[in-house]
Amino acid sequence: MVRKQVRMANLKKTVIRDPFWSEKQRLITDTVIPYQEKILNDEIPGVEKSHAFANFRIAAGLEEGEFYGMVFQDSDVAKWLEGVAYSLAVKPDAELEARADAVIDVIAQAQQPDGYLNTYFTIKEPEHRYQNLHECHELYCAGHMMEAAAAYYEVTGKDKLLRVMEAMADNIAAHFGPGKAFGIPGHQEIEIGLMRLYHVTGKEAYRDLAEYFLDSRGTDPEWFAKEKEKRGWTHFDLDPADTKYNQSFAPVREQTKAEGHAVRAVYMYTAMADVAAATGDEAMFHACETLWNNIVEKRMYVTGGIGSTVEGEAFSVDYDLPNDTVYAETCASIGFVFFNKQMLDITLDGKYADLMELELYNGVISGMQLDGRRFFYVNPLEVNPGISGELFGFRHVLPQRPGWYACACCPPNVVRMLTSLGKYVWSENEETVFANLFIGGEADLDKARVHMDSGYPWEGRVSYTVESKTAERFSLAIHIPAYIKEFTVTVNGGKAAYEMKKGFCYLTRSWGAGDRVELSFELPVRRVYANSAVRADAGCVALKRGPLVYCFEGRDNGEELQALRLLPESAFVPCRTEDAGLRGNLVLKGNGIRMVTSEGLYSEEPPKAEKAELTAIPYYSWGNRGLNQMRVWMLEK
């Protein structure tokens, strides 16, 4: 039966203490969240006005003024609050919490007597509520605020925002559902938000409403067109006939290919898996598996990036994975982590943890500058200065991370992802404690307090200390990434019996008060080849080590990366870099060749091979040292 086989870890009872991830969390708590707060308060000169807090004050009647910003401006506040909630678990901060409480007070005052909450419609078009679900993001904003409410409640125990959002959920439920108005959101998110409320409150009405929105989707592919005709006005002039864009082309259970806007898609799949587990819905779960397979087998970059076309920020067709015109939005990678976590919790299959790992170490953190100050939406696998970011077809592919965007979706998504890592690392059920990722730290679980010490991703050495709280036998299940073909595991220094099941190493015993598990494995440099159907990668190889995809930058390898060739017989070895711009990452060095051609545009003279010393850097760290060329896929001689 489809159900979640694990309990979510309580974020407050986890700590990340990891040589790799702790620094990223520090960037988030110390740099990104304060910066984001200033943005929302319009305190950063030169950055486009947000007005997002002000909109709530105006809607609450605390301030005079007009609504300003995108129709989904409220979601920026929601995402900030969700990030703040998690960050308070990572790093308690009474002043920050007090400011968040104050924001929540304003939100509560902005709520209308009937529970409705949305500053755009409250201030600007109160007569148009719920008339333009296609374009106007009302349900989307509500979904994000529900996520924030659940998170804030989980971490702080304060339920003010939770009650606000329950009232809003009730308002939505009063409008939409069987026997009431038909409705589906233009941008899926409310389904996730409602499921978060359901998990926190246990109120099945929220689960049922989430299920309603999912099950209604695609039952009438012309519904957005009808909605438009009925209301007679438009906000963005979105084409309602483009039903692939928002996954309303078919009932969700019948969808077999990942289509349309990638973030909408993976948010929807996340909710589908959550609902499937909550209701035991086999058909819904099967659709999730089919869609996951389509992504992972045919529509995903080697970095985990998804959504290969800028048109609609969308999935393209199978095997169409251009490296230089790619979209691969940071948010889509984050949403795919959400989806994989749901699938992992249902199946206990490590293949989903593998994908979480791939995304976290590559597609997610490539979105953030190493100093936490600039962000990518688009995560290309090839950039060429003078082309990328400048020419037709490439304008969206910025070769360097810009500052905060007017449409600020990705940075806050990175914030909530990285501050809630503890939930992804650990989970638990009656028989087993699961360690899903090699991210060091501690978790205070029901059966045990577990400590993980990890040298990952640089070293293949991870140890666990288990302080059991029970006399009963239970398992510690350690996810072994699929690329690790051999490993050794010891318990208290001695050879340990274990069982491998779906990518997890199960160690089952009566645990004492400080049993130590040591896991070690090699981290060779691996060469990865794409399926021959992927035109963009033909003749090419990519390098990986551990979970990290590597790439080549012009700065280390000279210009014209396309003229370089990797040699099949030449080994790459990891070296600590002295380049301060890379902040101590391990880089890979090896010998290759540079093909030198004659000067003309075309020549009958074959290119000559010259020796070249090559350096690859972790993909997530590209674009941190100024404008230069970058490639993940390199031609192999």
Added chain:
Amino acid sequence: MVRKQVRMANLKKTVIRDPFWSEKQRLITDTVIPYQEKILNDEIPGVEKSHAFANFRIAAGLEEGEFYGMVFQDSDVAKWLEGVAYSLAVKPDAELEARADAVIDVIAQAQQPDGYLNTYFTIKEPEHRYQNLHECHELYCAGHMMEAAAAYYEVTGKDKLLRVMEAMADNIAAHFGPGKAFGIPGHQEIEIGLMRLYHVTGKEAYRDLAEYFLDSRGTDPEWFAKEKEKRGWTHFDLDPADTKYNQSFAPVREQTKAEGHAVRAVYMYTAMADVAAATGDEAMFHACETLWNNIVEKRMYVTGGIGSTVEGEAFSVDYDLPNDTVYAETCASIGFVFFNKQMLDITLDGKYADLMELELYNGVISGMQLDGRRFFYVNPLEVNPGISGELFGFRHVLPQRPGWYACACCPPNVVRMLTSLGKYVWSENEETVFANLFIGGEADLDKARVHMDSGYPWEGRVSYTVESKTAERFSLAIHIPAYIKEFTVTVNGGKAAYEMKKGFCYLTRSWGAGDRVELSFELPVRRVYANSAVRADAGCVALKRGPLVYCFEGRDNGEELQALRLLPESAFVPCRTEDAGLRGNLVLKGNGIRMVTSEGLYSEEPPKAEKAELTAIPYYSWGNRGLNQMRVWMLEK
């Protein structure tokens, strides 16, 4: 001193009798021109209405009705007439000529008392004449009709259209020029048309007006913006700030890179070279050389295609030559032939004849289906069904030739190019008869009647029979394509003394009444490599034999062309194909390998090589056998 060093051959005194080109000319005279006439008469059901002849009848007051079509619809009639003129030289046809005469009668009646001729403005907006040179193509249409007038006069001796267009030229001259209104055309073409009038009539005013339009261009890059502001209306909403698009960003003599819309660019360069030669303008000629070098050294496909981006159908930046998002408009290749012919006539340098040859055998005729019934505007070097013509960035790259377009520029350009080949093959001056191309036939020149018999491009065998008309010594100068490194030449079977100068083999003697020159050379299959700065061609090789670029189609080589590898050591040999769809072309056959990958999207297993028998077909013949993949550049192992 810059001047033309040869006289233009009289088209009426040349005949093409060539195993390769005669068939193409037959397609034009027997299929394309009649079809085009039916289109212009709105006699083809299912094809978008042209109304081009009707517009003239309405403007002439012979018929009631409204103008219909593009603002430049008149140019379709002009191009048809120019093509008809040349075709009457190729294949006299009294009925066709009578119909053309009748069209010219209507055109004459459509001309306004002051000489003005343009059906759009005459019928629709008489008050807006000459107010929107940026968008409205008045001068463009006039230029094409001038070309038609000159061609019709040259071939038929009838001067009615010539007089009409002289009057129109006088009308333009009365409006624009020093001391009158300032003006430059939004789409260059009037300059070519005026120079054609000048060459036919000898009236220097036309040359001066052409020079005026060229010299005025770019002197005020904001002029189109000022023009727009002054008139206060727009036709297409073209952005006047995009001065690169129409080459008005700088004075033409100061332009060093080929920028903007490729057809506009090469039409302008053609006129620049023509004017430079007519006025002895060294600076103008130098600009032509600089722009030519930029194209040939940095901005041209191996097929001769120019204009690598669909945005503005334009040149991109140096070395940016994507094969699958290419534009490479057929018209641009034809325009580049025009430009090269001008440069050849000035310099007698065979490098320009090499480019004419490259374009004619590849970029020009790839535009036309082998049966003459369908046409490409865009000439890609890679197509992938399901992507090309369908997805964002690729929609303009049709994988199969469609029928006639609403904007019918390319087919008529192919018509006029192929029916006027004789002018490109032969030229003459006091000392020399020039044979610029290996295209068999005859030319009745001043000094001699020359007959050429050619097995080109399939065989390296060309012979000439010279029937001298003079007792004086003169040279027969035969252009030897640059790729031919060795050849033998005999006169009357004996070894002949010759002198090589700038790619021409000069045979100087007293010619008799039937002296026979025989030229022979090998036509090996050549491998061509692109400069390493061309990212799109990295690791790849292209095949050529003689002037022909070859390509690979899925039909002959199985799908996934990107999985195939050419082997450096494996020879390709020419074979006569039995595939009726290729009409007896020579194809190239050789051994290669197919890289077979494991089934997943990414794998650590290196691809395995399987032997593969490969077949390449001439590039111009691609897309004649149904929808399938195509590539010019193939990865080399």
